[in-house]
Amino acid sequence: MQVWAVAFASVVAFMGIGLVDPILPAIAEQLHATPAESELLFTSYLVITGLMMLFTSFVSSRIGAKRTLLIGLGFILVFAFLCAVSGSVDAVIGFRAGWGLGNALFISTALATIVGAAAGGSANAIMLYEAALGLGLAVGPLVGGLLGEVTWRAPFFGVATLMAIAIMAIAVLLRAPADRPEPVRLTAAFRALATPALGLLATAAIFYNIAFFVLLAYSPFPLGFSALGIGFTFFGWGLGLAITSIWGAPLLLHVVRRTTAIAIILPLIAVDLVVAGLLVHSKPALVTCIVVGGLLFGFMNTILTETVMEATDIPRSIASSSYSGVRFLGGAAAPPLAAVLAEHWGDTAPYVFGAIAALIAAVIVVSGRRLLARADTGHETAVDQAQAVLVGDAD
Template sequence: MTAPHDRAAGPFRQPRAVWAVAFACVISFMGIGLVDPILPALAENLDATPSQVSLLFSSYLIVTAVAMIFVGWISSRIGAKRTLVIGLAGIVVFAALAGATGSINGIVGFRAGWGLGNAMFIATSLAVIVASASGGFAGAIILYETALGLGIAVGPLLGGFLGDLSWRGPFFGVAVLMTGALIATVLLVPATPKPKHRTSPIAPLRALRHRSLLTMGIVALMYNWGFFTMLGYAPYPMELDATALGLVFTGWGLLVALFSVFGAPRLQARFGTAPTLYANLAALAVIMTVIAMGVDTPTVVIVAVIVSGACIGINNTLTTQAVMLVAPVERPVASSAYGFLRFIGGGIAPYAAGKLADAAGLSLPFYVGAASFLLAIPVLATGHRMLREAETRPADPEPLAPALTAVGAPAACGTPRVIVAVGSHERAAGIVDAAARLARDTDSPLEIVHVQRTAVVEEQAVDTESDEQARAAVTAHLGRATAAGVTATGQILTSVGDHAAAGRALARHAAFAGARTVAIGRSPRGPLAQFADGSFTSALTHAAQCTVVLVDPDEDPRPLTAAGLARLRDSTV
């Protein structure tokens, strides 16, 4: 459940390398909404039409899309840190050049270079933060989520403030701030080893031959079409100055960040991935229709845009999780293929919206955006069965792909077993010893299970540990359990999402395996980490069909009921 370095340390007790990359993440995520407050000012000062200004988004996102195909190939040859540094340097250079130019065509061209740098940065930043963390990957992910929220929320505010001074201000502001992040990254982040396996530059395109990945990629393309139509054109009917526009998109950004981190996982747990996405896409279509119908009423547009932030946050997280669940290829390849399609949709939409607005008025692009959200629903429905089976894979008698990796001798069939969940922390040995005593007393075999997570933060995904590290978390205890006179086997269970999702995955596996008991120890994570990233214990206890017991090396095992779980949570806090 945890990476080898995961401990009970606080999420913000991290080395300077992690803080350096986190600061760069804040600046990078600012770029999402930084230019929105100055779009009307750019059109006015540079004598450009809204459709010409929209090319700032198109050039940036289309180059990002194409670059996503090759970033994995580059990173596998020069390493994650060098890729990260080159991306940061590219953002510095092209943001400064965009501020220095005097024409809309010049800004559009330099934004394309900015997109190339951003692709190299976003593809490696989360992995570098997790690899550099000493306070555990859970803490590193919380820090990344915090950086994401700050960047999305503060970007429009800073863009509005600097844009009131000059339309060049936001570009120069990013260049200066990112220069500091670049220097800190070069000096503080240690060199990262090159991956053992090099990625083919065409692997992401080949991956799209898989129907499951292509389906989710098309859903993302259609979603991003509507999303970037709104982002690129909603500022015009609001009729606000740069500062006021910045405040509007700050409210929007806060909802994006909050619902991506807290709303999406809880809705997914309650309703499932596909049903939540259906409802969310329909809600976005309604919001876009409201904007289209009220395009002549600034207040309607302002309120609708801010409210859409909640739906955007939910959709970003759950679409990425869906891709990771159904993708039959390696995570980096799946991320590149998915990124290519979603950024292509986001890149084409603003340009097409500009042409529609020029031909038939400002309402039409929003109606087309609403239709794009609606069309994504039947496309997603064609992959509903694949997604449902992937979510329930451990309990499915005919899984689409293996979610379990056996370690050691295979488990005996037909014998109720005791399952013990282990992480890679200093308490694990004592937890396994206590579970072994429980198995011996009940004359049951012991199955040592480690949950290997793929964490998803908004539109980024990263494996929290390598296959070798996950296997070591199990093999470290097999010999000792056997020496205690217990028949012991090992399993590595894969899971996508937060710690609560991992708990539900273990509950499904226990039900499918016909386990007698699931034994767990006290969580090494603090209350803040459990709140932000979900509680493994709570999710397992509520979803399990067998007895869940809390084991402690110095105490007798205790069944965890709802009341017992509440007492445990209180004692942890």
């Protein structure tokens, strides 16, 4: 029951990433905001999530995993509700920042909790958790689209309601561990970034996340669909991402090394974005590129994060918080920049920008391959692979 409680909370928490996608045009129209202003709903959320991820290992080591989870979920509930009752786009942007704080506290602690609750890392429990993460990423846009047909406020009310259920489930069902975790230094995540391999991968992740969020956050505008149409489109995106992150990436890594896989997938992402930009005014072509992009991003999320986990001997909780914090900050810049580029140079420009970012990420990884030799020779347990999926899908 502990595992099911955390898994349910994970579905709801990860729904928040894509939830606003289908309602961005409606928010822009009804709150009299420009596309660039409405894209700040992603930026405020990602900036605070990224910054807090650099400190969450310090927080959870002091107050414990269960309290950290409950505080994080409480923040999500409160700020989702405040988003729903907001009267201006500036208010929604601000409350999404608070939502990001809660999300950082939750996702940074969830893996350790699920493994501990599963009494030694049961393979079935881990697969359940991976499925929960994929389900949240896929269902978020769909729920946003379905409820967004009623009003743009409805998806936020929906998340607040589901989060209240998740909080009660964790409060009642999850037992706090008897042993207190070893305290982590406040500066641990920053010190970790000074490690050459982790620093290199974090830099690559900045550019990778730009490509990721150009496709995710900007595409609802040129699609021109209703909220429901956007929701179904990004349900396909999220489903593809979940499938390849959970099953596709491990299969690929049986054939090639991690850095080789990165060198293959990132240029394919660039090609997909260029095609999306050139065919942006063809709705069937753009939908196809979005779904194909989800498949490619699923490979990259898991492979890139596995590389981070294996590239150094830094404790995994610290390495993941350092890396995730930086990559979220990279993604935060993409949505408003994409909107500004489209305003000045047309709808093709954001996708070209994202393609260039993906290629830069590939060059960084390939040029620093010597630093990543440890990651190419490392061997993972099932628990390690689950952690890679967790942190990868958290993006």
